[in-house]
Amino acid sequence: MCEANGTATGKILLENSRMRVTEWRFAKRGDNTGWHKHAFDYLVIPMFDGVLEIDQPDGTRVEAKLQNGVPYDRKAGVEHDVINGNDFECAFIEVELLEDAPSV
Incomplete structure (x- = not known):
C-alpha cells in the first residue's frame, strides 16, 4: 500500500520484485489506515471475523463483513480509508x- 498516515x-512481512506482504493491525475500534490509493492489484486475507468500515472518496461509508x-481481491486504483468497526x-x-x- 502507498504511504498512509492512520493509526x-x-x-512488512515479505517483499521482493513481484510482491509485498504486509500485516495490518488495528488495536481498537476507530483505528484506521488513513486515506490511500492502491498503485497495484492486491489481495486481503482477514485474520478475524468481523467488520471493517470503508470511507470512500464520494463521502460514503460502507461496511465490509x-x-x-x-x-x-481488488484492482489497482482503489482509494479509501479502512477503519476498524x-x-x-x-x-x-x-x-x-x-x-x-511472467508469461508461461
Missing part, C-alpha cells in the same frame, strides 16, 4: 502484486 500499524481466512483488535494480511506474473 493502524503496518508491518469479513470472515477469518476468506480472501478478497469492531470492539476488539483485528488484523489482515495484504498481498500487493508489484508486477505481472
Whole structure:
C-alpha cells in the first residue's frame, strides 16, 4: 500500500520484485489506515471475523463483513480509508502484486 498516515500499524512481512506482504493491525475500534490509493492489484486475507468500515472518496461509508481466512481481491486504483468497526483488535494480511506474473 502507498504511504498512509492512520493509526493502524503496518508491518512488512515479505517483499521482493513481484510482491509485498504486509500485516495490518488495528488495536481498537476507530483505528484506521488513513486515506490511500492502491498503485497495484492486491489481495486481503482477514485474520478475524468481523467488520471493517470503508470511507470512500464520494463521502460514503460502507461496511465490509469479513470472515477469518476468506480472501478478497481488488484492482489497482482503489482509494479509501479502512477503519476498524469492531470492539476488539483485528488484523489482515495484504498481498500487493508489484508486477505481472511472467508469461508461461
